[in-house]
Amino acid sequence: MTSEQLFQIFLNGITLASVYFLVASGLTLIFGLMRVITMAHGTSYLLGGYFGFSVASATGNWYLAALVAAAIVGILGLIIHQVLIHKFQNDDLRVALITLGVAFIGTDLMAATYGGDAYQVPAPSNWLGTVVLPFAGSYSLQRLIIILISIIIGVALWLLISKTRYGAIVRAGVDDSQMTAATGVNTRVIFASIFLLGSALAGFAGVANGTLFTLLPGQDGTFLLYSLVVVIVGGMGSIPGAALGALLVGLVSQFGLYFAPTYATVFTFALMVIVLAVRPQGIMGKVRL
Amino acid sequence: MSMSKKSRLLPVMAIGATFSLLLAGCAGGGDEASSDEIKIGVLAPDTGNLSFAMGEAKKAVDQVSKELGLEFGGKTITIVYQGTDGTTSSAQSAVRKLVENDEVDIVLGPGSGDEGLTVVEYALTQPDVTFVNGAASPVDQTLKGADNFFRFMGDSVMWMGGLGKYAYETKGYKNIYLLAEDYSFPYDNAGGFFSEFCAAGGNMTGASWVPVGTTDYATVLSSIPAGTDAVYVGLGGSDAANFLSQAVQAKTPYPLIGGSIAIDPSALGASADIADAAVGMFSGGPVPGAGYTNTLWDKFNSEVEGVNIFTLLYYNAAYALFSGIKAVDGDLGDGQADLRDALKATDFTGPGGHIVLDSNNQAIVDNFITEVVQNADGSLGTVQVAEAHNVKQGTISYQRFDSCP
Numbered sequence: 047m048t049s050e051q052l053f054q055i056f057l058n059g060i061t062l063a064s065v066y067f068l069v070a071s072g073l074t075l076i077f078g079l080m081r082v083i084t085m086a087h088g089t090s091y092l093l094g095g096y097f098g099f100s101v102a103s104a105t106g107n108w109y110l111a112a113l114v115a116a117a118i119v120g121i122l123g124l125i126i127h128q129v130l131i132h133k134f135q136n137d138d139l140r141v142a143l144i145t146l147g148v149a150f151i152g153t154d155l156m157a158a159t160y161g162g163d164a165y166q167v168p169a170p171s172n173w174l175g176t177v178v179l180p181f182a183g184s185y186s187l188q189r190l191i192i193i194l195i196s197i198i199i200g201v202a203l204w205l206l207i208s209k210t211r212y213g214a215i216v217r218a219g220v221d222d223s224q225m226t227a228a229t230g231v232n233t234r235v236i237f238a239s240i241f242l243l244g245s246a247l248a249g250f251a252g253v254a255n256g257t258l259f260t261l262l263p264g265q266d267g268t269f270l271l272y273s274l275v276v277v278i279v280g281g282m283g284s285i286p287g288a289a290l291g292a293l294l295v296g297l298v299s300q301f302g303l304y305f306a307p308t309y310a311t312v313f314t315f316a317l318m319v320i321v322l323a324v325r326p327q328g329i330m331g332k333v334r335l
Numbered sequence: 336m337s338m339s340k341k342s343r344l345l346p347v348m349a350i351g352a353t354f355s356l357l358l359a360g361c362a363g364g365g366d367e368a369s370s371d372e373i374k375i376g377v378l379a380p381d382t383g384n385l386s387f388a389m390g391e392a393k394k395a396v397d398q399v400s401k402e403l404g405l406e407f408g409g410k411t412i413t414i415v416y417q418g419t420d421g422t423t424s425s426a427q428s429a430v431r432k433l434v435e436n437d438e439v440d441i442v443l444g445p446g447s448g449d450e451g452l453t454v455v456e457y458a459l460t461q462p463d464v465t466f467v468n469g470a471a472s473p474v475d476q477t478l479k480g481a482d483n484f485f486r487f488m489g490d491s492v493m494w495m496g497g498l499g500k501y502a503y504e505t506k507g508y509k510n511i512y513l514l515a516e517d518y519s520f521p522y523d524n525a526g527g528f529f530s531e532f533c534a535a536g537g538n539m540t541g542a543s544w545v546p547v548g549t550t551d552y553a554t555v556l557s558s559i560p561a562g563t564d565a566v567y568v569g570l571g572g573s574d575a576a577n578f579l580s581q582a583v584q585a586k587t588p589y590p591l592i593g594g595s596i597a598i599d600p601s602a603l604g605a606s607a608d609i610a611d612a613a614v615g616m617f618s619g620g621p622v623p624g625a626g627y628t629n630t631l632w633d634k635f636n637s638e639v640e641g642v643n644i645f646t647l648l649y650y651n652a653a654y655a656l657f658s659g660i661k662a663v664d665g666d667l668g669d670g671q672a673d674l675r676d677a678l679k680a681t682d683f684t685g686p687g688g689h690i691v692l693d694s695n696n697q698a699i700v701d702n703f704i705t706e707v708v709q710n711a712d713g714s715l716g717t718v719q720v721a722e723a724h725n726v727k728q729g730t731i732s733y734q735r736f737d738s739c740p
Contacts, residue, residue, distance in 0.1 A: 047558075054557040062551055099606070162387030164573035166580055166607030176586055186553070186584040259550040260580065260607055262573045264382040264420065268548065303554045307545045308517050308735070 047304070053182035055300050061189045061258065063289075063296030064196035068251035069269050070276035070288045071203055072244030078220045078283015079240050082141040086126065087248055088270030089152035094119045094249025095256035095265075096156060099165045108170045108257070116250040123245020127238055135237070149266065157263050164260035167253055192254050199247070203285050216240065220283050275314065279321045281331025290329055373660060373667060374413050376433030378426065378444025378454070379469055379649070381418030384548055384572040387601055388446040388645045389418050392469060395649035396443070398639050403657045408665030412657075415439060419450060421547065426450035430457050434464055440667055443652060444469035446645060448491070448520030451476050458484045465671050465678070467656045470648040472595075473519040474732035477697035483671070485678050487655045487690055488648045489621055489700040491520055492527035492733070493726050494595040496702055498619040499531025501721070502592055506617075508532075508564040513542040514555055514578070515569025515594065517735065524594045525569045526733025526740050528619075533739035542737045552578045556585050565589055568616070571596035576605035582612035593618035598707050600643035603715040613715055617706040621687050622647055624705035624717035635686035647687050655681045655690070693727065702726045 073087050094115040102111035126148055134140045169188050176184040207213040218226040219236055227233045251269075252261070272295065280291025295314055302313035321329060377396060381389035396414060405412045415437050419425040426445050430453070433439045442464060445454050451471025458466040458481045466484045468476065472491040477484070502508045511532060515521035521544075529539055540563045543555045559566060566589045570578050575597045582591070591612060596602065598618045603609070622644050623632060635650070636642050659677040660667075667674055682691045688701025701724050705717035733740055 051557050055554050058551055058553045058557075061553075103606070157381070157386075162381065162385075162390055164576045164602075164605035164607060166576070166605065168608070174584075176584075184586070186581075188584065189553075258581075258584075260573045260577050260605060262384070263386040264384075264548075300551065300554050303543075303545065303549070303551075304558055307543045307555070310549070311546050 049181060050183045051304075053179075054185065055304050056297070057179075057182055057185055057189070057193075059297035059300035060193055060293070061296070062300060063292040064193045065251060065255040065258070066272055066276050066295055067196055067200060067289055067292035068254055069248055070273035070280070070292055071200070071285060072247035072251075073273045074277045074280070074283055074285065074288045075203075075207075075216075075240050076244040077277060079216060079223070080135060080237055082131065082135065082138055083145075083274075084131075084244075085142055085146040085270065086148040086152060087244075087273060088266035088268070089149045089156075090119050090123060090245045090248035091252045091255075091269045092156060092261060092266040093122070093152060093252065095167065095252030095261040096160050096165065097249070098167045098253030098256055099261065102167050102253075106168070108167070108173075108253075111167065112250055112253045115253045116246040119249025119252075120242045120246030123248075124238060124242040126245075127241035131241075132234070132237075149270075153263065153266055156266075162263055164262045165256065166260050167256040169257050189258060192258060195254065199250075200285065200289050207285055272314075275318045278328055279318055281328025283332075284328070284330040287328055287330030371409065372411050372413050373407075373441070373665060374415065374437065374439040375441045375443055375656070376415045376417055376430075376437055376439035377469070378417050378419060378429055378433065378442060378450075379446040379645070380421040380450075382420040383422075384574045385421050385447055385601075385645075387572065388470065389416065391601075391643060391645035392416070392444070392446065392649040394639055394641075395646050396653050398635075398650060399653040399657050403654070403661060406665075407660050408663075410665035412660070417444075419445060419447075421447040421450065423449045423453045426453045427457065430454050434461055439464070440671070441465045441467065441656065443467050443649075443656060444471075446470040446649075447518075448473050448523075449518045452519060455479050455481050455484055463670055465674060467652050467678070469652055470645050471520075472523070474523050474728070474730075477695040477728065478730065478732070482696070483675065485655070485675075485692070485696045487651045487681065487692075487698045489698060489702060489726060490728055491524035491595060492731065493700065493728055494620040494702060495524060495527030495531065496619060496723055496726055497531075497704055497721060498592070498617070499528050499533075499537070500535050501617070501704060502528075502565070503532055503535040503537045506565070506590075508537065508590070508592075510538045510540045510562055510564045511592065512540045512559050512563045512566045512589075513569065514552070514566055515542070515544055516547045516549075516571070516574060517544040518547060520571075521569035521594055522733045522735055525567060526731075526736065528567060528592070528594075529736070530731075530733075530740050537739075539739050544735055547574065549574065550577055552581050553585060556582065556587055559589065563589060565592055567592045567594070568597045569594035570602075571599075572601055573605065575602035576607050576609060579609035579612045580607045583608055583610075587612060591616045593707075595620035596644055598705065598717060600641065601645060603707065604641065604643070610709055610713075610715060613707045614709050615707060617704060617720060619702060619704045620644065621700065621702065622705070622717075623687065623703045623722070624719040625708075626719040627703065627722070629686065629688065631684065632686040651685050651687060651690060654685060655683065658683065688722075689724065695728070697728045699725055699727050
């Protein structure tokens with residue numbers, strides 16, 4: 047392997063990590079705060095991608111497409127939370143089954159609307175082309191932009207959760223939601239806002255990923271699975287954990303693809319198994335008593 | 336929140352994830368078979384990188400129903416569609432569901448390589464059911480001695496006939512790198528190409544066999560060794576579209592040679608920016624390009640929208656099957672013996688050329704070499720480079736290889 051190849055593969059790993067992070071950050075927030083696993087998270091991702099494709103194709107405006115997709119998917123997530131999940135919030139198995147049902151319905155509706163063809167969200171024309179980087183040689187500009195966007199969103203989320211009053215309430219809710227409610231915080235509003243934010247992030251991730259790669263049926267399940275791996279590896283409820291988990295999963299899968307392409311998928315899941323064996327709460331996760 | 340509740344979540348997540356993967360491809364069942372109906376179970380992928388194949392299978396069966404009808408000798412044909420995700424396990428449960436739960440008389444399918452091998456193994460255990468292959472193309476399918484299994488299309492080695500020599504002699508490529516999905520179809524498809532290319536004097540500079548559904552090919556592109564003249568792309572469906580769009584993004588300098596489904600409309604029709612990489616790609620397979628003179632091909636394209644390799648192959652299979660049922664006037668008695676004799680005697684010219692069967696129930700077919708061009712409206716299409724007639728099956732099948740096979 048030349049040093050240029052090494053850096054290229056490293057950047058590819060980070061690109062993949064950026065997309066996984068965007069999907070998983072929403073999941074980890076919902077999971078950390080509400081202790082419910084939403085099986086419809088992959089569906090939110092794919093739906094966002096499809097919306098993004100439709101809007102970007104019709105208007106030629108990628109930014110508008112990303113905004114619309116995130117807004118619609120976020121609001122849908124909010125409605126699903128208020129109508130279906132809110133009542134059963136303390137029953138994790140029931141929430142998993144309800145959201146699984148929502149995921150099936152969503153998958154079939156998307157297949158009926160968009161069919162089995164592959165779609166790619168058209169990128170803004172000034173994103174096309176390559177730039178020459180030190181050590182890595184020429185690299186795709188739109189990949190670098192998606193990496194940058196993910197970093198900005200990641201930092202903003204981290205600031206929101208760790209530096210604001212809202213974040214302090216969310217963190218208090220993550221640690222002990224009953225005690226937080228007892229102090230007079232309206233946890234229903236907080237839970238709803240986290241569901242909105244988490245779903246919107248998944249929708250945005252669909253547009254970002256759909257710009258680099260193609261969107262197609264079945265990806266909802268794949269991305270749900272990978273974001274679960276990221277959340278499990280990084281630690282549930284932690285934004286830096288999701289970033290670290292995504293980075294590890296992205297790098298392991300890309301270096302795996304170079305050294306032993308046939309077993310690239312195996313490495314990713316082996317990583318999860320090792321983390322679960324050594325540190326069951328995830329790398330950045332807290333042990334709760 | 337106690338640790339015990341938290342630890343319960345992991346199994347819930349795992350069970351949920353498993354359900355979501357297992358059930359994704361399942362569709363509804365059918366009623367019990369009655370004596371005045373012939374029940375055909377159609378098997379095709381509806382999830383994963385070949386998820387569009389089910390739509391093509393439906394179009395093909397609808398077209399044949401329109402041409403030949405759905406009633407033969409007072410019996411009505413009922414169709415049960417069953418989706419898969421293109422993998423062995425999914426095909427296995429889907430074909431069992433069709434035969435054991437829906438009690439179909441005939442299975443039409445499957446659509447993908449590994450699935451095909453599984454279904455043939457299953458056919459050997461179900462002598463009372465007739466199996467007509469949909470679009471699966473591993474060589475071994477018709478070499479396993481299943482008398483009740485029929486394939487009205489070429490295998491993936493036959494599809495590559497002439498392409499290796501064309502790459503070496505006409506295009507002048509001496510060193511080719513292999514990138515392909517890791518399952519039985521590309522093994523045979525690429526094996527057919529490289530055996531001919533290497534025999535002509537060519538050299539293989541390395542191989543990347545990647546998992547089906549790989550989305551990011553940038554790493555593979557950057558690992559192609561220096562001195563490579565061209566890259567053989569043994570990918571299909573959305574994987575091929577993904578690869579091509581990334582080859583455009585990375586401004587890949589290598590000319591590309593396609594596996595049989597890499598330059599098919601099923602990949603080229605993706606709503607993605609792939610033209611710069613795709614134009615000039617060439618491949619071999621059962622789908623003719625522009626310039627092919629066959630009125631049936633023109634008629635087929637005018638009556639069926641958006642024809643690709645899956646539409647054509649499922650059409651040929653369904654046409655042969657319905658013609659066989661017509662020939663026996665809907666009589667499936669005697670363990671379907673008469674129907675199987677009728678299928679063995681198949682001899683018809685369809686949109687993709689002339690088809691007869693050899694003694695293994697394997698078709699002898701016409702085959703085409705085509706090259707990708709950009710049409711005036713910006714869409715991608717293929718033009719005919721060469722065609723071969725009466726192409727027969729060989730007996731060599733291939734496994735994964737990293738140097739000239």
